[in-house]
Amino acid sequence: MSVTSAPMASTYLQCIEETCGRRQDTQVDVHACTSCGGLLDVKYDFDPINPAQLRDTWRQRRLSDDPIDRSGVWRFREIVPFADPGSRIITLSEGFTPLVEAPRAGSWAGPVQLTVKHQGANLTGSFKDVGMTACITRAVCRGARWVACASTGNTSSSMAAYASRAGLKALLFVPLNQISAPKLAQALDFGAFVVEVGNNFDAAFRLLVEIAPELGLYLVNSINPFRIEGQKTIVPEMLEQRGWRSPDYIVVPGGNLGNSSAIGKGLQELKDLGVIEKIPKLVIVQAAGASPFYETLRAGAKDLCAVENPHTEASAIRIGHPANWKKARRALLWAGGFCESVTDDEIFEAKAALAKDGVACEPASAAGLAGVRKLAQAGKIEKGADVVCVLTGHQLKDTEYIMRHRSGEKAGGQRMQVEADLNSLRTQLKRVLGGS
Numbered sequence: 293m294s295v296t297s298a299p300m301a302s303t304y305l306q307c308i309e310e311t312c313g314r315r316q317d318t319q320v321d322v323h324a325c326t327s328c329g330g331l332l333d334v335k336y337d338f339d340p341i342n343p344a345q346l347r348d349t350w351r352q353r354r355l356s357d358d359p360i361d362r363s364g365v366w367r368f369r370e371i372v373p374f375a376d377p378g379s380r381i382i383t384l385s386e387g388f389t390p391l392v393e394a395p396r397a398g399s400w401a402g403p404v405q406l407t408v409k410h411q412g413a414n415l416t417g418s419f420k421d422v423g424m425t426a427c428i429t430r431a432v433c434r435g436a437r438w439v440a441c442a443s444t445g446n447t448s449s450s451m452a453a454y455a456s457r458a459g460l461k462a463l464l465f466v467p468l469n470q471i472s473a474p475k476l477a478q479a480l481d482f483g484a485f486v487v488e489v490g491n492n493f494d495a496a497f498r499l500l501v502e503i504a505p506e507l508g509l510y511l512v513n514s515i516n517p518f519r520i521e522g523q524k525t526i527v528p529e530m531l532e533q534r535g536w537r538s539p540d541y542i543v544v545p546g547g548n549l550g551n552s553s554a555i556g557k558g559l560q561e562l563k564d565l566g567v568i569e570k571i572p573k574l575v576i577v578q579a580a581g582a583s584p585f586y587e588t589l590r591a592g593a594k595d596l597c598a599v600e601n602p603h604t605e606a607s608a609i610r611i612g613h614p615a616n617w618k619k620a621r622r623a624l625l626w627a628g629g630f631c632e633s634v635t636d637d638e639i640f641e642a643k644a645a646l647a648k649d650g651v652a653c654e655p656a657s658a659a660g661l662a663g664v665r666k667l668a669q670a671g672k673i674e675k676g677a678d679v680v681c682v683l684t685g686h687q688l689k690d691t692e693y694i695m696r697h698r699s700g701e702k703a704g705g706q707r708m709q710v711e712a713d714l715n716s717l718r719t720q721l722k723r724v725l726g727g728s
């Protein structure tokens with residue numbers, strides 16, 4: 293399907309470095325500034341708008357059956373107006389994810405008033421879908437034939453699905469034996485070609501960035517600024533679900549730092565357009581064994597304090613050289629807020645706390661809530677604060693993690709094998725039922 297309404301803005305690409313700010317040719321597929329190597333922003337000269345009318349238009353589209361309007365990204369097309377009129381929009385009805393109250397987890401973490409925005413409800417089970425619809429649409433506009441990414445898993449599942457939808461070929465680089473079986477299975481299921489290379493994400497990513505131009509691969513990692521454009525619509529979707537009342541905090545886990553950058557950009561643009569008045573504070577949470585951004589901010593360093601051998605069970609955020617760290621730093625400047633780091637044990641506790649509300653997610657997603665608890669205990673997040681945690685991925689993305697943590701002694705005997713006779717059953721079950 294195609295966009296019928298004309299874009300209300302002209303699009304350009306601009307280097308984010310303050311000392312440079314050079315505009316780039318939008319007819320070339322570069323993901324770094326051609327003069328200084330800096331990250332690029334997609335920017336628009338927005339025509340003046342009436343914010344109330346815009347909010348109304350967005351709401352009206354919820355009643356529409358047009359596939360474009362059933363996308364939680366393209367429903368907000370006035371703020372992602374980069375596709376030329378008549379472009380093919382590659383959508384799988386991404387977005388429209390639920391906002392769910394999590395009172396038990398909220399009192400565990402603070403107490404805070406907690407809701408979760410569950411991006412695991414996207415088609416391939418992570419927020420990567422809301423970025424991928426934008427990026428693959430752009431790839432099609434640019435006439436790409438092969439798309440490629442390096443991935444800790446979810447980008448590849450998502451790229452494979454959207455590439456398939458668009459009729460493009462998908463090539464993915466993953467670190468050897470480091471991505472969860474369900475994520476790899478998804479990519480294979482959509483017919484992607486999988487190259488296992490390097491011992492961690494950073495190594496696979498570096499190799500891909502080197503080789504992509506000479507092979508004519510269209511790169512869809514989050515250094516591609518069009519990914520960020522799709523992901524920023526998490527903000528209007530969440531705020532609309534809250535009647536446009538900003539929370540005190542929006543919390544996300546940080547790996548390559550694309551999502552935190554996108555949320556920061558979404559907030560800033562909605563503020564500039566007058567759609568929201570108050571920008572919530574942004575909280576970015578990293579895993580202790582993979583917390584280069586946290587360490588950089590703590591040291592007040594000018595350059596990234598990269599981590600050479602990142603380690604954490606939360607594989608989606610096991611990244612030592614986050615490509616978007618400067619955009620994430622800018623997002624924290626715009627929104628205010630913090631970066632925090634949490635241990636794998638704290639991540640497990642947070643995941644278990646959410647499970648008590650009937651809400652589950654993959655380990656990386658729970659890092660956000662673990663960070664909230666730590667910041668609340670330190671007095672940096674006030675008691676009773678209105679907090680939205682973005683849960684980035686689905687529970688079933690890492691089943692091995694669950695089996696490791698929920699079997700055996702540590703889990704308090706949740707799993708048992710019982711001989712097939714009534715007496716054994718009775719004895720065992722009395723123990724279980726008596727303990728409740």
Ligand SMILES: *Cc1c(COP(=O)(O)O)cnc(C)c1O
Nearest residue numbers: 446547548549550551608684685
């Ligand atoms: C990709 C991913 C992250 C990290 O997001 P970044 O944009 O790389 O910071 C966190 N959680 C899940 C489940 C992911 O798939």
Ligand SMILES: [Zn+2]
Nearest residue numbers: 307312325328
């Ligand atoms: Zn530059």
